[in-house]
Ligand code: HEM
């Protein structure tokens with residue numbers, strides 16, 4: 001696996017653990033702000049999306065029989081996805097103490113850009129390939 005795949009999967013697993021701890025906290029404390037949006041987005045943008053990014057970078061070029069369009073963009077996406085998500089979490093915590101909306105907006109845009117980078121890279125990588133030819137029938141000896 002490439003290092004971008006390994007790092008996306010490592011990050012996804014870490015966000016999953018943190019999100020589950022926040023979920024357990026809310027099971028006891030109720031759906032409190034800002035734990036609720038952080039739990040939701042660590043699960044959906046951290047765990048689920050990053051797992052899809054990591055697996056996607058590995059598998060989609062292979063399915064297409066074509067190299068990934070841009071390795072460099074995939075690393076930029078790894079960084080922006082993490083900076084964006086952690087910044088969004090910080091924004092929600094700051095917002096709960098009265099400030100933080102600009103922080104949330106800036107990092108939300110960073111996160112949205114990271115998604116755009118993935119979409120561009122994948123659109124440029126995937127292509128329609130014909131299905132593999134059927135194996136020729138082997139004559140049976142009598
Ligand atoms: C041990 C695992 C988990 C625990 C204990 C847990 C716990 C919670 C709790 C207590 C809430 C607040 C519910 C409420 O009273 O409104 C919540 C909300 C939520 N959780 Fe989890 N959760 C877990 C795993 C997950 C996973 C794996 C996902 C997604 C992949 C997820 C997605 C969500 C979403 C989207 C909401 C918000 C629902 C809404 O907007 O009302 N959770 N979770």
Ligand code: HEM
Pocket residue numbers: 036037040041044045108109111112
């Ligand atoms: C760039 C990406 C994203 C941004 C900037 C974003 C931003 C936000 C914001 C600002 C809220 C309101 C939180 C609050 O103040 O309570 C929210 C709520 C929510 N978002 Fe996202 N989101 C993004 C991606 C996603 C994705 C990909 C999913 C699902 C796959 C998702 C699912 C949800 C859900 C379920 C809620 C309701 C949470 C709650 O009940 O507290 N979001 N999002």
